[in-house]
Amino acid sequence: xxxxxxxxxxxxxxxxxxxxxxxxxxxxxxxxxxxxxxxxxxxxxxxxxxxxxxxxxxxxxxxxxxxxxxxxxxxxxxxxxxxxxxxxxxxxxxxxxxxxxxxxxxxxxxxxxxxxxxxxxxxxxxxxxxxxxxxxxxxxxxxxxxxxxxxxxxxxxxxxxxxxxxxxxxxxxxxxxxxxxxxx
Numbered sequence: 281x282x283x284x285x286x287x288x289x290x291x292x293x294x295x296x297x298x299x300x301x302x303x304x305x306x307x308x309x310x311x312x313x314x315x316x317x318x319x320x321x322x323x324x325x326x327x328x329x330x331x332x333x334x335x336x337x338x339x340x341x342x343x344x345x346x347x348x349x350x351x352x353x354x355x356x357x358x359x360x361x362x363x364x365x366x367x368x369x370x371x372x373x374x375x376x377x378x379x380x381x382x383x384x385x386x387x388x389x390x391x392x393x394x395x396x397x398x399x400x401x402x403x404x405x406x407x408x409x410x411x412x413x414x415x416x417x418x419x420x421x422x423x424x425x426x427x428x429x430x431x432x433x434x435x436x437x438x439x440x441x442x443x444x445x446x447x448x449x450x451x452x453x454x455x456x457x458x459x460x461x462x463x464x
Contacts, residue, residue: 303334428460
């Protein structure tokens with residue numbers, strides 16, 4: 281499939297079937313257009329709402345947006361917030377997982393004496409926490425509590441997620457702490 285392009289109309293064209301990789305490419309294009317003020321708030325919201333309505337689209341958006349070097353990613357616009365609110369189940373799941381993963385990866389990077397990468401994980405954690413505060417989705421609190429319980433007890437809904445990533449005791453404690461601090 282070719283890179284998503286701007287349609288002849290006012291909105292961006294997002295294919296019905298979207299791979300994770302295509303979502304990354306689309307998000308990069310969307311962020312570039314936002315930076316250049318080529319999109320209205322309505323166009324931004326519509327394109328992003330369509331993107332995050334699909335799991336691959338939402339995953340591609342978050343991995344790109346949360347790691348982007350542009351400072352505007354630190355202050356999500358109202359259009360971004362509204363678009364994220366349009367798919368609460370998908371968005372809440374990914375926000376909670378991104379918060380946990382960034383906390384755990386900061387530890388890994390510091391263990392490997394890679395402070396630049398650790399600071400990148402710290403930035404993803406801050407951005408994710410800010411998005412969580414802005415979107416105010418009840419689903420985030422529910423999923424965060426389940427993840428907290430799994431990290432604490434070694435059982436439950438998110439145990440497979442924690443095991444799949446191989447998080448150790450220190451990383452699981454960091455996940456508990458970030459959930460408690462950022463979502464309390």
